[in-house]
Amino acid sequence: MNETAPLRRSFRLVCTPEQTPLVEELLTAQGFAFEPEPFSPLVRRLVREPFPLGRSLAAFWGYIYIQDRSSMLPPLALNPRPGDRVLDVCASPGSKTGLLAQLVGPTGLVLGNEPTRPRLANLRRNLAGLNLLQAATCSWPGEGLPLPDASWDAIQLDPPCSGWGTTDKNPQAVKMWQGDKLKPLIDLQRKLLAKSARLLRPGGRLVYSTCTTNVNENEEQVLFAVNELGLEVVPLPPFPGFVFAEPERPGCGGTLRVDEDASNAQGFYIALLHKPGAPKTAPTLSENIRSTASYRPLPPAFLKDFGMSPELLPPGELGIFEGSLRFLPAAALSFLPASLRWQGMSLGKASAQGAIPSPRLRVLLDPAPSRIPRLDLDDTAQLERLLQGVSFDTGLAGKEASLFWHGLPLGRLRLKNGRALWSEK
Structure with missing residues (x-):
């Protein structure tokens, strides 16, 4: 067992503020220790990991999402308001899409687009596991999305890139993406930027981000957006807990380049762009x-x-x-x-x-269900055994029960002669 997790290993809470103490208690009960990250109240950093965090009860029921610290910065930089409509142009696996959905809240909309079918399935699976009902998905080439121009409040564009900032996970990234191999990537990034600029409403905001340290995919693309597309750079204040290097081109002040080593995080580049003009009401479509x-x-x-x-x-x-x-x-x-x-x-x-x-549709569980019984457990070991296929007697009647832990909604159990069984069917 790895008793001490690397300090760079972070996760975000996917719950209401009222549920946060219970989710943290659920993690602590299984032996995990963590501390707040200074850049967002949603984020925690592991300091002890008795077994892989992805196998925790909190992860199983979608109350946490494991994510690199740097990867959380683009949605936080975009900072959509509750109720906003946000487009994530290149969404899979859904890390940023999910955080955006949390930020816009239940009255907002996040559309996650992923052109690659296997990656699209992963995106949908991740969002469903987190119970983020305000997210929708589609599958189109980002540069060909059939959406109305000048209609989106905010757009997240994290396009395919060389990944030079992820050499800890992909040590061959710099060797793989050199010379002529980079040109198609850079061309695609510009096409995606141009399309995103058209879809953004006047007064709207766009975050362009990459996990590379390559200036041609970062600052040069921002200058393209400013000089060719008419967007404006909005200076971003540095996020606490990170060290940022200076931008490598004049005219890119206020964009953020994560110093990978000093921040103990992936190398990332984040630029916030604004579309000038008076905001307009987006069209309402009768076809749906x-x-x-x-x-x-x-x-x-x-x-x-x-x-x-x-x-x-x-x-x-x-x-x-x-x-x-x-x-x-x-x-x-x-x-x-x-x-x-x-x-x-x-x-x-x-x-x-x-x-x-789904048995794991926890977000709609009634705290006082009228048609099936409620089972509220206080023993994490009993929950662990349940997921391992071990049944136990509840004394409850019926075929199903709502499952809670200290009042935290988890999902639905099957009952057979009063014995609780976990089933994904």
Whole structure:
């Protein structure tokens, strides 16, 4: 066992502020120790890791997300407001998409776009595991996204790059990306920047970020955005807990270049850009996913049969689409065209007979369910055994129970003759 985790190993909390003490208590009960990171109240840094953090109970139920410290800075620099509509142009695996969704809150919308199908599946799986219902996804080449111009409040662009700042994980990155091999990357980054500038509404903000130290993919691209696309650099204050090197080109003051060694984090480059002009109201589209023949709406009241509360749903709709129970955010329904072929968050399985929410859909669990019993445990060892396939007697009647730990919602259990069983089905 590794008793002391590297100080660079960090994670973010994916919960409400009221749930934070319980999530921290759940981690502590399993032997983890951590301390706050100074750059965000959502982030913690490990100081003791008795076993891999990804196998913790908090990770299993989506209450934490392991992420490099530097990777969290771009969404924090973009700093969207609650209720904003945010586009993440190159989203997989969803680290930044998920943080953006936390920042915009349940009334906002984050659209995560990923052109590569295997990576798209990973993006959707990660967002669903975190219970971030305000996120939607699509799969298009970023430079060809069929979205209205001048309509997005904020855009995150973290394009494919050479990865020179990740040499601790990818030691061959600098050797792989040299000379002529870099030109297609740089060309693609400029195409993505140009498209993002068109999609951004006047007055909107765009973060351009990379995990490389290559000036041609960083400062030179910012100068392209300023001189060719008409965007303006918004100076970023340095984030506490990091050391930043000076930008390597005049005109890029206020952009941040993470000093990899001094910060004990990945090398990252972050630039915040602004589109000048008076803000305009984004168009409302009458065409949306509800017009497709394969979409069937569901009344939210059906959730009560599974120990969930319809009142906990964010603004939006529930429906069956392509064999899945999905949540469609209200902002997406009024804003995204059906021609985009986007998906709302998968909340479970569906068939012609009905829908079954995922056992790990914790965000909608009713603290006082009326139709199934509630089981509130206080022993993490019992939870661990449950996930290992060990059943135990509860004395409860019925076929299911809502599962809580010290009042923290976790998911739904199966009951068989009063014995609790964990099943992903």
